[in-house]
Amino acid sequence: MYRFIDLFLKQWVTEESRKPLLLRGARQVGKTFAVRKLGQTFLNFVEINCEELQLDCEIIFEKDLNPERILRELSLLAGKTIVPGETLLFLDEIQIVPRVILALRYFYEKIPNLHVVAAGSLLEFALEKIGVPVGRVESFYMYPVTLLEFLLAKGERLLFDAIFESDLNKPMPEIAHNKLLGLLGEYFALGGMPEILQSWIEKKDPHHCFNLQQSLIDNFKQDFEKYAKKHEIKYMEVLFEQVPRQLGKKFKFSLVPGEFRKRELAPCFNLLVKAGVIHPVYQTNAQGLPLGAEIDLDKFKVIFLDIGMAQALLGLDVKEWILHPSKAFLNQGEIVESFVGQEMLAYAYAFQKKSIYYWQKETRTSKAEVDYVIQIKDKIIPIEVKSGTTGSLRSLKEYMISHPNASYAIRFSGHNFSQYEYLCSYPLYAVAKALKIDWFEKF
Numbered sequence: 001m002y003r004f005i006d007l008f009l010k011q012w013v014t015e016e017s018r019k020p021l022l023l024r025g026a027r028q029v030g031k032t033f034a035v036r037k038l039g040q041t042f043l044n045f046v047e048i049n050c051e052e053l054q055l056d057c058e059i060i061f062e063k064d065l066n067p068e069r070i071l072r073e074l075s076l077l078a079g080k081t082i083v084p085g086e087t088l089l090f091l092d093e094i095q096i097v098p099r100v101i102l103a104l105r106y107f108y109e110k111i112p113n114l115h116v117v118a119a120g121s122l123l124e125f126a127l128e129k130i131g132v133p134v135g136r137v138e139s140f141y142m143y144p145v146t147l148l149e150f151l152l153a154k155g156e157r158l159l160f161d162a163i164f165e166s167d168l169n170k171p172m173p174e175i176a177h178n179k180l181l182g183l184l185g186e187y188f189a190l191g192g193m194p195e196i197l198q199s200w201i202e203k204k205d206p207h208h209c210f211n212l213q214q215s216l217i218d219n220f221k222q223d224f225e226k227y228a229k230k231h232e233i234k235y236m237e238v239l240f241e242q243v244p245r246q247l248g249k250k251f252k253f254s255l256v257p258g259e260f261r262k263r264e265l266a267p268c269f270n271l272l273v274k275a276g277v278i279h280p281v282y283q284t285n286a287q288g289l290p291l292g293a294e295i296d297l298d299k300f301k302v303i304f305l306d307i308g309m310a311q312a313l314l315g316l317d318v319k320e321w322i323l324h325p326s327k328a329f330l331n332q333g334e335i336v337e338s339f340v341g342q343e344m345l346a347y348a349y350a351f352q353k354k355s356i357y358y359w360q361k362e363t364r365t366s367k368a369e370v371d372y373v374i375q376i377k378d379k380i381i382p383i384e385v386k387s388g389t390t391g392s393l394r395s396l397k398e399y400m401i402s403h404p405n406a407s408y409a410i411r412f413s414g415h416n417f418s419q420y421e422y423l424c425s426y427p428l429y430a431v432a433k434a435l436k437i438d439w440f441e442k443f
Contacts, residue, residue, distance in 0.1 A: 001153045001198060003030055005142055007439070008350040009038045012140075013115060020104040020116045022132070024353075025142035026276030026305050027121035027223065028216060030194040034142070035090045035117050042115070044087040046078045050100065050120075051093035053077065061099040067106040071114075084114040091118040095126035105133035124274045125227045141353050143346040144192030144306045147184060147429055153201055156183065163430050168419040172427065177416050180429045185325025188332075188339065189318040191308015192346075206319070213312045220277065220309075228271055235260065235268040243278055243302055244310040248334030250360075251280075251302045279303050281341060284357040286373045286380050286403060291357050301358060303341040311335060329414055329428075333387035336428065337371055340385050340412055343431040344374065349439060359399055368395040376436055379407060386413035393423070410434050 012021055023031045039045030050057045060073045074089070075082045082089055094100040100118060107116050120126065132139070145153075151160045159180055166172045172180070189206070190196050193216060196209050224236040242256050253262040253269075272278045283299040284291050304310035311318055320328040329336060341356055348354035359370040359382060372383040380403070384396045396409050400422060411425045412434070418425045426434040 001030075001033075001145070001149070001194060003034055003142075003145070003149055004346075005030075005034050005140065005350055006037065008140055009034060010041075012138075013038070013041070018112075018115070019136060019138045020107050020114075020118065022101075022104075022123065022127075022137055022139045023117055023119040023142060024123055024139050027220065028193055028195065029142045029144050029276075031119045031142050032092055033194065035088075035092075035119065038117075039088045039090065042086065042088040044080060044083060045090070046074070046080050046082050046087055047090045047092060048074060048078060049092045050096045054096050057097045057100070061097055061103055065099070065103050065106050067103065067110045067114075070103055071111070082114075084111050087115070089114065089116040091116065093120045094118045095120040095122045098126040098130045101126060101130045101137075102133065105136040108133075108136045122223065122227055122275065124276070128274070138351060139353075140350040141348075142350075144342065145194050145197055146192065146343055146346045146432075147187050148432055150187050150192070150197055151183060153197065154183065159183070163433055166417050166430070166433070168417050168424055171416040171418065174416070177427065180427065181325055181414065184429050185321040185328060188307060188325070188328065188335065189321035191306040191311070192342065193306050193308060196308060206322070210312070210318075213308060217309060217312060223275070227275065228268065232268050232271070235265055236271065239265060239268055239272060240277065241313055243272070244304050244313045246302060247304065247310065248337045249301060250283075251300055277305050279305070279341070279345060279356070281356050281358050281372070283360050284373060286357070286359045286382070286399075289375060289378070289380065291373060291375060291380065292355055295357065299360070303338045307335050307339050307342060310338065326414065329387045331387075333385075336387040337385045339428070340383070340431055341372065344372065344435065347432050347435060347437050361398065361402065368398040370395055370399045374435065380405075381408065381410055382406060383410045383412065386411060396423075 012018060023035065025031055048057065056077055060070055071082050091100055104118060107114055148160060159176060162172060162176050190200055190209055196212050199212055200209050221237060221240065224233050228236050238256060238258060238260065246255060253265045256265060273280060281301040281303060282295040285294040287294060344356050345354045357373050359373050361368045370382045371385045374381055374383060382396060382399045384393060400406050400409060408422050408424050411423055412428050412431065413425065414428065415425045416427055
């Protein structure tokens with residue numbers, strides 16, 4: 001399966017100022033697969049899994065941080081010679097041996113022509129303790145498979161190209177528009193976790209895919225004991241199950257069922273954020289850049305790592321997405337909004353950890369909310385997500401009145417491409433097109 005991270009990894013290989021690379025993201029989003037694929041372009045590829053070889057790795061990295069010695073001993077451990085400039089060295093699950101992170105600095109300083117990538121499913125927790133060697137290491141961030149990657153995996157390159165060839169003045173041909181909505185329905189039913197989508201493409205067995213989803217959910221739960229304190233695990237489990245129930249709404253700890261206090265739940269919520277399981281969407285006034293300068297840390301919505309997993313946790317019957325996608329879009333507005341947020345995160349530059357925001361105005365008598373606000377070049381653009389093809393735009397109009405510098409607004413819906421006055425309407429399958437993702441020009 002082609003992933004857009006492949007493009008960034010290939011560029012990293014050829015950079016003169018290349019640094020050791022940390023590949024960051026939640027578990028099972030495809031980090032290991034991407035590095036192994038990159039390894040096929042090298043004369044030699046050496047993979048060391050620090051979890052499987054924990055004792056040996058601890059011995060190697062605990063002695064000292066001399067990079068020449070470490071490479072010799074890693075070569076002995078792998079049974080392959082590591083040749084700088086010819087070998088891609090992949091150190092996986094490095095959170096098990098955090099001193100690997102410190103060693104990356106010396107690889108950069110002493111053996112700068114060595115290509116080394118490090119990753120780990122719980123890497124963020126190790127980085128919190130050890131820190132990132134400033135100026136000596138760079139990071140790429142990975143997320144679940146995007147809709148566009150799914151289209152490529154399905155062999156729908158013509159439809160992929162058609163999305164970028166269409167624009168507000170040149171709508172998608174109706175037959176292609178309807179086919180894309182059908183494929184979008186498949187994606188909504190399955191989500192973006194690579195193993196699930198690959199199984200769907202190969203077997204077309206929805207029940208097998210849903211079983212894989214449940215297995216994946218169990219794996220995430222089993223991880224809790226690796227980064228939460230024993231007394232926190234019950235709170236982690238509750239939040240993991242309950243966060244999807246508040247999608248599309250301002251998150252409130254008081255709505256989590258049970259006799260739980262915010263002071264008990266909040267630290268565990270932050271652990272799920274660090275693990276990449278959930279992403280907060282903070283409220284901002286959106287009066288100036290950067291958007292993050294005006295956020296209210298106490299007011300936020302949440303999107304789950306993956307809409308497929310979120311629906312599985314909610315116990316939703318997702319067959320309507322495949323059988324009757326237009327009807328499903330109408331009934332699942334929160335999932336549709338989460339999808340757009342998931343896409344927005346994934347289409348950022350790989351070397352940026354993307355944050356997303358929303359706008360809200362509340363008075364005693366009324367409330368207005370715009371689903372997302374985003375920076376596009378030097379402009380702040382409001383985004384409204386409509387699950388169907390109709391719906392009021394009252395909040396978006398109020399935003400435009402209170403933000404006179406806003407030049408236009410974006411609506412994502414089941415509509416084809418169109419424009420009326422300030423409103424630029426894009427179909428849900430065209431998030432990347434609407435956000436003017438400039439790195440797609442290199443694709």
